[in-house]
Amino acid sequence: MIVVLMGYMGSGKSTIGKKLATLLNYDFLDLDDFISENENSSILSIFKEKGEIYFRKKETESLKEIIDSKENVVLGLGGGTPCYGNNLSLLKNGKNVITFYLKLSIKNLAERLRTERDERPLISHLTSEEELLEFIGKHLFERAPYYSQADYNINADDKSKKDILENILMHLI
Ligand SMILES: Nc1ncnc2c1ncn2[C@@H]1O[C@H](COP(=O)(O)OP(=O)(O)O)[C@@H](O)[C@H]1O
Numbered sequence: 001m002i003v004v005l006m007g008y009m010g011s012g013k014s015t016i017g018k019k020l021a022t023l024l025n026y027d028f029l030d031l032d033d034f035i036s037e038n039e040n041s042s043i044l045s046i047f048k049e050k051g052e053i054y055f056r057k058k059e060t061e062s063l064k065e066i067i068d069s070k071e072n073v074v075l076g077l078g079g080g081t082p083c084y085g086n087n088l089s090l091l092k093n094g095k096n097v098i099t100f101y102l103k104l105s106i107k108n109l110a111e112r113l114r115t116e117r118d119e120r121p122l123i124s125h126l127t128s129e130e131e132l133l134e135f136i137g138k139h140l141f142e143r144a145p146y147y148s149q150a151d152y153n154i155n156a157d158d159k160s161k162k163d164i165l166e167n168i169l170m171h172l173i
């Protein structure tokens, strides 16, 4: 089985994904890290030096490779992954792929991302709190229709990591 976590930047895909993998005794794969390692470059540098279109191409190629070749892994996507190209179809049609959307409010996301903008090229330029809130609001409105097609929507707003993990595990066991 491939357990996939999707959701907006800062929703906890990487953090929860690692813990979930440990609990399931699966390997954890973070799509961003997979791309970074293959490209020998940080996500921020890939965006800066090669541009977002290049990143999106690598993102789709990497997703395909993982879905075709891995088993018993938890996969944390990037925030944009389900919203580009045929990525969502790859996930929905993948054999033994189960998808979870970590769903958080704009307010919760902004609180987390306020201190974590530097490594995230799409928001690193936003300086004021109002700008960040406005950006997330519009962006999430565009992306939510993709995220909500996950097999399970997990309410992660104000929830502890433990609560979120229990909720996910409930659907897996
Ligand atoms: N349930 C939670 N409660 C509080 N903070 C959390 C929770 N889940 C994740 N975080 C924190 O939110 C930040 C973003 O998490 P991260 O896993 O990097 O998100 P993503 O990979 O979805 O962008 C990190 O600082 C992480 O420690």
Ligand SMILES: O=C(O)C1=C[C@@H](OP(=O)(O)O)[C@@H](O)[C@H](O)C1
Pocket (backbone or CB within 6 Å): 007, 008, 009, 010, 013, 014, 032, 043, 077, 078, 079, 080, 081, 119, 120, 121, 122
């Ligand atoms: O939302 C996005 O389009 C992106 C989210 C990032 O991953 P996280 O969601 O882990 O921050 C990373 O893939 C890249 O910066 C683009």
Ligand SMILES: [Mg+2]
Pocket (backbone or CB within 6 Å): 013, 014, 030, 032, 076, 077, 078
């Ligand atoms: Mg991440």
